[in-house]
Amino acid sequence: MIVGGGISGLFTAYFLANRVDPEKILLVERSYIGSGSTLRCATGIRASFTTEEHIVLMKRSIEYWLELSRELGFYLRRGGYVWLLQEEHLDAFKEYSQLHNRFGVPTRIVDREFVAELVPSINQDMFAAALHDPLAMQADPFEVIHTLTRFLKSTGVKIQEFTEVTKLVLDHERKNVEAVVTNKGEIPAENIVVAAGTGTKNLLKSVGVDAPLEPLPKHILITMRYRRLFDPLLIDWASNSYIVQSRYGGFIVGAELAENTSGEAINRIDYMPHAVRIWSKFFKWFPKVYILRYWTGYYVMTPDHHPVYGPVEGVDGVYIAAGFSGHGFMLGPVTGYVTSRWVIDGDPGIAQAKNLMLARFTMGRLIREKAVIG
Amino acid sequence: MGGEMKKIRMCREHPAIVCRCEDITLEDIEKAIEAGCNNVQCVKTMLRLSMGPCQGRTCIPLIVRILARRLGKNPEELHVPSSRPPLVPLQAELFCR
Ligand SMILES: Cc1cc2nc3c(=O)[nH]c(=O)nc-3n(C[C@H](O)[C@H](O)[C@H](O)COP(=O)(O)OP(=O)(O)OC[C@H]3O[C@@H](n4cnc5c(N)ncnc54)[C@H](O)[C@@H]3O)c2cc1C
Numbered sequence: 378m379i380v381g382g383g384i385s386g387l388f389t390a391y392f393l394a395n396r397v398d399p400e401k402i403l404l405v406e407r408s409y410i411g412s413g414s415t416l417r418c419a420t421g422i423r424a425s426f427t428t429e430e431h432i433v434l435m436k437r438s439i440e441y442w443l444e445l446s447r448e449l450g451f452y453l454r455r456g457g458y459v460w461l462l463q464e465e466h467l468d469a470f471k472e473y474s475q476l477h478n479r480f481g482v483p484t485r486i487v488d489r490e491f492v493a494e495l496v497p498s499i500n501q502d503m504f505a506a507a508l509h510d511p512l513a514m515q516a517d518p519f520e521v522i523h524t525l526t527r528f529l530k531s532t533g534v535k536i537q538e539f540t541e542v543t544k545l546v547l548d549h550e551r552k553n554v555e556a557v558v559t560n561k562g563e564i565p566a567e568n569i570v571v572a573a574g575t576g577t578k579n580l581l582k583s584v585g586v587d588a589p590l591e592p593l594p595k596h597i598l599i600t601m602r603y604r605r606l607f608d609p610l611l612i613d614w615a616s617n618s619y620i621v622q623s624r625y626g627g628f629i630v631g632a633e634l635a636e637n638t639s640g641e642a643i644n645r646i647d648y649m650p651h652a653v654r655i656w657s658k659f660f661k662w663f664p665k666v667y668i669l670r671y672w673t674g675y676y677v678m679t680p681d682h683h684p685v686y687g688p689v690e691g692v693d694g695v696y697i698a699a700g701f702s703g704h705g706f707m708l709g710p711v712t713g714y715v716t717s718r719w720v721i722d723g724d725p726g727i728a729q730a731k732n733l734m735l736a737r738f739t740m741g742r743l744i745r746e747k748a749v750i751g
Numbered sequence: 752m753g754g755e756m757k758k759i760r761m762c763r764e765h766p767a768i769v770c771r772c773e774d775i776t777l778e779d780i781e782k783a784i785e786a787g788c789n790n791v792q793c794v795k796t797m798l799r800l801s802m803g804p805c806q807g808r809t810c811i812p813l814i815v816r817i818l819a820r821r822l823g824k825n826p827e828e829l830h831v832p833s834s835r836p837p838l839v840p841l842q843a844e845l846f847c848r
Contacts, residue, residue, distance in 0.1 A: 411796060519799070657847065665843070667840035668841055670837075
């Protein structure tokens with residue numbers, strides 16, 4: 378059983394269905410599919426991270442994205458990422474780039490002219506240089522989740538929406554999980570993958586497991602559609618803000634606002650002015666675009682900004698896939714792969730994933746990611 | 752146009768438009784229902800209904816009626832999407848005065 382119908386749950390079902398009888402797989406979702414963070418995300422996929430774990434997993438995820446987009450027929454566009462940097466960021470990003478290159482991600486530091494070729498209308502006075510990640514891509518979360526859902530149903534996987542799991546149930550020895558309680562009754566289950574985004578922490582608590590997962594409110598807007606002005610996703614590292622032109626032409630803009638974890642994600646009056654000010658400095662046309670929609674969502678954060686993967690010590694049959702700290706969409710395929718391998722083979726199949734188990738927090742083995750955007 | 756939409760819009764026999772901004776017809780909606788959509792969020796995310804400049808002011812009341820009738824459900828059961836600011840498209844510079 379998989380709890381949570383976001384990108385993580387759906388890809389876990391996908392990889393499980395490749396190996397076991399799909400009819401034995403049940404995915405339950407408390408609302409409609411994608412209603413958590415997945416349909417709110419900024420569609421970005423990249424491997425330009427700052428730790429071996431993230432770079433290796435993301436690179437594999439990108440390979441799966443390419444393969445699955447061909448196999449299942451969904452949109453994927455390789456526009457790359459451009460990290461716009463100030464003088465004082467350069468030394469750190471040179472190091473990051475070396476790390477990327479070591480693991481086969483061909484990023485490099487580029488000058489302003491290079492950026493101006495990719496993004497002709499950009500104001501070159503606003504940055505000193507940039508890091509270019511040519512592997513990075515964008516997908517369309519709406520299409521991905523509908524394509525996956527339709528495919529999974531066609532294989533026989535059962536998907537039950539509007540079913541909320543209220544707790545996990547252990548056997549009488551309190552060692553193995555044996556069922557879940559939902560608002561629609563109890564459902565027996567031998568193995569349970571908890572991929573429930575913001576709901577994960579409470580579900581784990583119901584079996585006495587404490588996981589450091591904290592929801593952090595995030596803000597994002599989209600403009601009306603315009604003809605394509607540039608391909609890459611741009612990051613202004615100084616303000617921790619990004620802009621990308623969506624598949625349909627709207628500019629998606631995310632920008633960091635100071636927020637507390639466990640605060641509620643509600644619209645803030647200061648978000649739109651903040652986002653507009655940043656990108657109006659980079660583009661003289663930006664003040665003229667029409668803003669269509671502003672929404673919020675959560676990054677589920679962990680203390681070291683890496684996900685929590687794999688089985689839980691002391692509670693057999695429970696597996697976690699949560700705490701993506703803002704990177705769960707891009708990780709979707711690899712999350713599905715390692716989680717399915719853990720459930721079926723007892724091993725994630727990618728060595729670096731083992732460093733991301735829950736036990737790392739109690740053992741003090743944190744792996745810090747420094748490149749969290751938005 | 753998305754793969755999902757392409758498949759659904761392959762052939763259109765009658766042009767009763769439900770969502771003008773995203774060019775979605777009654778027939779597209781019927782096909783989405785056949786594909787398993789049973790609430791407004793599903794139609795929205797599958798067809799992009801209500802995601803254009805009018806932000807659903809015209810098509811949301813229509814889709815609620817269509818789904819309620821076709822599925823025999825109450826409007827409350829249909830998961831109508833939230834309205835989001837700025838409600839009507841506004842020029843970015845208005846926020847920076
Ligand atoms: C503004 C914004 C921009 C983002 N941009 C990007 C980006 O560009 N790239 C990227 O990779 N990531 C991005 N992210 C992060 C990304 O959206 C998430 O990491 C990812 O969607 C997590 O997917 P998930 O399946 O793990 O969780 P979710 O999508 O949250 O899915 C979990 C599901 O579980 C369900 N659930 C919860 N509790 C229960 C329960 N008790 N019973 C049953 N079901 C339950 C929820 O309803 C939900 O549908 C962004 C996030 C936000 C908010």
